[in-house]
Amino acid sequence: MKYQRTEFEEVFADVAFESDKDNSRLEVPISRKTPYIFLTFIFLLFSFFWVRTLWLAIFEGEQWSLIAARNTERVFPILAPRGIIYDYSGEALVENVPIFRIVVDLTRMPQDKNILASQLGYIAKSLEIPQSELEDRLAKSESSTNLVLIREVKQENAVELSLIQAQNDIFWMSIESVPERVYRDSTAFAHVLGYTSEVTKEDIGSQANYLPTEEIGKTGIEASFDGILRGITGKNIFVVDAKGKTDKTFIEQEAKSGKNIRLTIDSKLQKALFKSLAQETKKAGARSAAAVALDPRDGSVRALVSFPSYDNNAFAQGISSEDYSKLISDNAKPLLNRVVSGLYPSGSVIKPVVGLAALTEKVITPQKRISDPGFITVSNIYDPSIIYTYRDWKAHGSTNFVEAIAESCDVYFYTVGGGYGDIIGLGIDRLAGWLRQFNLDKETGIDLPSEVNGLIPTPEWKEKEKGEPWVLGNTYHLSIGQGDLLVTPIGLATAISSIVNGGTVYKPKLIESIFEKKDFENKTEGQVINKISASEENFNWVKRGMRAAVNSSEGTAKLLNQVKVSVAAKTGTAQVGSKRTHAWIAAYAPYDDPELVVVVLIENGGEGSIAAAPVAKAALDAYFEDKDQ
Structure with missing residues (x-):
C-alpha cells in the first residue's frame, strides 16, 4: 500500500488544532482570594452609603431640610x-x-x-x-x-x-x-x-x-x-x-x-427764605440763586435754599421720562444744590476775613487811614513804562478800617492784601494761609451729598494749572475776592459765622437729634473744624465794620437797618465777566448777641446791596418776627 506523502506544514497544523481543542475544554480553578476581595468591596460600598446616610441625617440634616424648604x-x-x-x-x-x-x-x-x-x-x-x-x-x-x-x-x-x-x-x-x-x-x-x-x-x-x-x-x-x-x-x-x-x-x-x-431747620424761615429768594431772583432778571442761614453758636443750619428747585414728590411717586428729561436739560440746573455744589468768586464778602488777617498780622491798625482816589497804579517791574491800573468801584477818599468794610473800599484791601506805598501787605503766602484757616479750600462736612471743595489760588497752583507765574495783580484780586478764588455759599457762611462767634469754625449741623420715640431723643453736638488765631479785639473791629455797613450813611447794606433787631452785614458784587456780576450779602443779627447768620447769592444778579439785601432782610424779619428783643 502506498501512502500519500505528508508535508511538514500539515503535521504542524494538526498539532496546533489539537492543542486548541484541549485549551478550549480546560477549566481553570478560581483563586481563593477572589470571593473575599469581592465581598470586601461590597461591604465597603454599603458601609460608605450607610455612614454617609447617617452623616446627612445627624450632622447635616437641618441644613438639607432648609435647602428642601427653600425649594418650596x-x-x-x-x-x-x-x-x-x-x-x-x-x-x-x-x-x-x-x-x-x-x-x-x-x-x-x-x-x-x-x-x-x-x-x-x-x-x-x-x-x-x-x-x-x-x-x-x-x-x-x-x-x-x-x-x-x-x-x-x-x-x-x-x-x-x-x-x-x-x-x-x-x-x-x-x-x-x-x-x-x-x-x-x-x-x-x-x-x-x-x-x-x-x-x-x-x-x-x-x-x-x-x-x-x-x-x-x-x-x-x-x-x-x-x-x-x-x-x-x-x-x-x-x-x-x-x-x-x-x-x-x-x-x-x-x-x-x-x-x-x-x-435743625426752621420751617418758617426756610419757606420765607425760599419765597423771597425766588421773587428777588426773578426781579433781578436772573435764573438761579442760593441762600443759607446758620446759627453761629454751634453751626446749626436754620435754612438752606437752592433756586430753582424741583418737586421731590415727582421722584418719590415715580417721575416720567419726559419730566425727568426736562429737568436735566434745563440750563438753570434745578437739581443742582448750589449751596453745597456751586462754586463762585466771593467778591467783597471776603473782606472781613482779609481785614482780620491784616489786623492780626499787624499790617495795619484800625485807625490808620489810606487814601483812596478811586484807583491805584503799579509799574511793571521789568518795564516801568508799562502801568497797571487797579480800580475801585468809586473814590472813597481817606478811609480807616471800619469805613473800609462798611463802604467796601477796594483800594484799602488792595493795599493791605498786596501792599502799596509805605504799607507792606500780607502777601500771597500769608493771605492764602488765612483763607485756609477759615476752611475755604475744603468741604465743610455738612450732611448733604455732593459738597465740593473751594479754591484758594496760590503761585504753585497757577504755575501748575495755567503755566503762568504769579504776579502782584493776582494778590490784589484775591484780596477783594476776585481772580481765581472760588467758594461755596455754605463755605462762606461757615467762615462768616466764625468771625461772628469769635473764631470757632463749626461744621454745619443739620441733625438736631435721631430718635424712635420723642421722649428719648439723642441730640447731637456741634463739631469744631478749626479755631482762628486772632484776638477778641480784632474780631470786634471787624464786626464794627460790618455794623457800620448797615447803620452808617455810606454803608452798603443800609436796607437792613429796617429790621427790628440790630444787624451787621457785608455786601459783595463779584465780577464774572465783562458785564456780569453775582450779587452777595452776608448778614447777622442781633449785633450784640448773634444767633443767626444769613448768606445770599444771586447768580448774575447785579449788586449785592440791591439784589441780595432784600432777601437777607426778609429772612431776618421772618426769624425775629415772634422773638422779643
Missing part, C-alpha cells in the same frame, strides 16, 4: 416704613402714605408663553394700559428675582386684580400695600430733604443689603441717613407646591420702622 418657599420682603423727618420745632416735613403696587416673582413666571400672555392680558385690561407695556417692563427687568411691575395702582384696581388673580391662577403676582413718601412744601425743602426712588442695578451693586423692590434715599437727608431712616425689612414667606402655586403664607419676620430725624 418664596420670600417676599415686607418693606419697613421709613422714619419721619421733622423740623426743629417738631413739625413733620414728610409722611408715609400707604399705596398699592404690583410685584411679580420672576422665578415663578409661567414657562408657557401663551399662558403668560393671557394672564398679562387680564392685568392690562384691568389697569386699562397696553399689554405691550407690561411685556416691555418684564423684558427690561434688571432683576432675576422680584420686580415692581406697576408702581402704584388705585384701591379699586387692587381689589379687582385680587379677584382676577384668584380666578386665573396668577400665582406669580403679588398685590402689596407699601408706604410711599409724601413731602410737604416740596419745592421749598427739596434740596434739604432730597427724595426716595426705586433701587437700581448700580445701587444693588454698591450695597449688598438693598432689595430690588424697595426704595432708597437718592439725595439730600434721605440719602445721607438712608441707613437710619430705612428701618429693618420684614419677611413674608410663600409656601408653593410643585406647580409653583401658593399653598400657604406666613410672616417669618415683622418689619421694623426706621428711626426718626429732627433737623
